[in-house]
Amino acid sequence: MDLVRHLGYFLVVTEELHFGNAAARLGMAQPPLSQRIRRLEEELGMRLFERSSRRVALTEAGRLLVPEAREIVARVERMRDLMADLARGDTAVVRAGVPADLGAPVLAALIAGFRDRRPDVRLSPAEMGTAAQVAALLEGRLDVGLLRHPVAADGLAYGPVLVRHPGVLLAEDDELTAWATVHLGDLAGRELVLFPRDAEPGLYDDTLASCRRGGFVPAAITCTDRAEFALGLVLSGTAVAFGAPAETPGVVWRPLAGTPLAWRWLPAWRAEPGPYVRDFTAVAVRVLKESAGMVDEGAPPTPRVAPRPATGFLA
Amino acid sequence: MSPGVDPLERVFRNAGVTGWLHAVDVDGGREVGLRAAEPVVLASVFKLPLLLELHRQAERGLLDLAGLVRVPAEGRTRGGTGLAAMLDDATLSLRDLAYLMMTVSDNAAADVLLARVGREAVNTLLDGLGLTETRVVHDCRDMLTSLWEDAGVADQAALMQACADPEVVARLRALRPERSNRSTPREMTRLLAMIWRDEAAGAASCAAVRRLMALQVWPHRLASGFPFDDVAVSGKTGTLPTLRNEVGVVEYPDGGRYAVAVFTRSLSTAQNQPRADAAIGAAARIAIDQLRTHI
Structure with a gap:
């Protein structure tokens, strides 16, 4: 028997838990599908489904088989794709x-x-x-x-996991550039330009929580994932940004004392x-x-x- | 003010004071100074070497820090805080007297402790630590008495009024280092660094000194320069007419520890000068930032 193909049938039935629906999804009639599942059960020597007139449920053996079958099917698919790419010269x-x-x-x-x-x-x-x-x-x-x-x-x-501790980017005429290291609390009252929460929900919340703990509640937050736009706001003195040193003239980078922010x-x-x-x-x-x-x-x-x-x- | 002026000088001038400062990395030895070797009046900062000698004598078994002392109201050295301002007899331990002396600069507690350990014992300790510019020449009571004599007044309330007059202030011997409890900014940071490195006494004694310095209540001088939750500031202030001092250690969350000694003298005789108080913290932060620049 083609074990991989039979495992594929098995996975469709586990997703539908209904032989009729599974057969329809596979574009085949129900009896041959039922027959192939029985042949798989015979091959493995285990019952995979409990069948009653009304419903189909996985047995313990069936549940254990699901992740194994998924991996085998996915690997074989990828192998075929890879060989197909090579055959096409891609x-x-x-x-x-x-x-x-x-x-x-x-x-x-x-x-x-x-x-x-x-x-x-x-x-x-x-x-x-x-x-x-x-x-x-x-x-x-x-x-x-x-x-x-x-x-x-x-x-x-x-x-x-890798980590980097961002510093703060300031306009060069910002009075805070006088310091060699800046504390989060020094930024109090300033506006912040930060990546969008939609894009980085976890890190966005994490960063703002650290800011609040350190005494920095931004007066306003502008979100952008465009570095040039963020630097423009910093250059104009509108907002400060967190990150690595920037090469942009007019923008000054300072480390944050005590590395209160950790970006991983x-x-x-x-x-x-x-x-x-x-x-x-x-x-x-x-x-x-x-x-x-x-x-x-x-x-x-x-x-x-x-x-x-x-x-x-x-x- | 021209941008060429030293930023420390600029902070002091903007606050209307002359400043003496020394800051040193407790572990690295790098330093920043402004008139750091000149003699300065300690005022209540002398309570720090006194506290250290108290613990050294306890280490040698000469006294019991938990031993109770009766401090009658009658005859107590007066002042604005602690037992010096309280009205009734009190009984408390030597170490709790030390707590009052360090955290609210209680003059009565300081004089009880100085009488117990001996003024010359404090100077001998200072010699042993190599701090030969630092001297304790009188207790709080003698210092106050000299102020009354020089100002021509009979009590503390009258002194307070008289010291608004610049001519009176100019006569006060207690404001001249050679006639008063004295040190230099550099010797004070050496003392602090030795306390923070457990070298000034046994480790337990140094830890006890550090604990009391961290419990000092005043937020307006050294601590005002570091309004950050993750920065620890420990200190001891000193105040006399026109003089505002604080010495202490600032500890950063990355483990950096910096001993700072700041002494100021204001041109104005006004007693309330929050800008002069805050200049101590502002100057200390500038100095520490310079120490950290090459980290």
Whole structure:
């Protein structure tokens, strides 16, 4: 018997839990479908479904088979796709999601690094926020992504977490540029330009919570994922931004005292990694460390309040 | 003010004071100074070496920090805070007297403790630590008495009024380092650094000193320059007519520790000068920022 094809039938029945509906989806009549499921049960020596006149339910063995069958079917499909690409003379492609604010030099280093490691495979990067990457990864439109922490999505597996501590970008005539290091509390009353919450829901909330804890409640927040637009607001003195040092004349970067903000990145892929994902992850981790100043995630520092008698409780 | 002026000088001038400052990285040794080796009047900052000697004597078994002391209302050194301002007899331990002396600069508590440890013992400790410019020449009572004599008044209330007059202030011997409890900004930061590095006494004693300095209540001087929850500020103030001082240690969330000593003298004899108080914190932050520039 063609085990892979039979597993495919099995998966459709598990999704429909109705032989008639499953047969309709597969474009076949119900009796041959029922017969093939029985042959699969005979082949594996286990009953996979409890059948009654009204309903179909998975047995314990059937439940255990589902993830195994999914993986086998997906792998065989990918293998066929890969062979088909080669047969047509196409180059294999890795579709990778990258954050909008990765920056041109880092993106270039990422593509060059992957080309060096896998000259036979083309890297196809797509600029996407974390929310869009999660959806695309789950739907199979991306093979691998670079996500911003925190993110939680069932069905994804994650690579090593890297961290970078952003500083603050100020207009050069801002009085705060007099300081070598700036405290979050120094920014009080200023406006902030930040990536959109739609694109980075976890990190957006995380960043603003850290700002509030540090004494910085932005007077207004402008959201953009366009670095040039953000720098324009900084240059004009309208808002401050968080990030890495910018080369733009007129914009001054200062580190934040005590590194109160931690921006984390992590590679992610579907639970069954596609080909070349490991290659991409290895290259991405190296490039982000070498070109983007990121480091391995250590134990995150616990924010600490230093008590003072005059500002304590009931003082 | 011209941009070429030292930013520390600019802060002091804008607040109407002359400033003396020294700041040092407790662990790295880098330093920033302004007239840092000149003698300055300690005022109540002398309570810091006194506290240290108290703990050193306890280490040697000469006194029991938990031992109770009766402090009658009658004959207590007066002042605006703590037992010096309270009305009734009190009994409390040596270490709780130290708490009042350090956290609210209680003059009565300080004089009880100085009488217990001995003024010369404090100076001997300072010699042993190599702080030879730092001297304790009188207790709070003698200092106040000299102020009354110089101002030609008979009590503290009259002194308060008289010290609004610049000519009276100019006569006060207690405001001249050579006639008063004195040090230099540099020696004060050396003392603080030794306390923070557990070198000025045993580790437990140094920790007890640091605890009391962190419990000081005043927010208007050194602490005002660091309005950040994740920055710890410990200090001891000193105040006399036209003089506003604070020495302390500022600890950053990244582990950086900086000892700072700031001494100011104002041209104005007004007692309420929040800008002069805040200049101490502003100057300290500038100095510490300079220490951190190359991190």
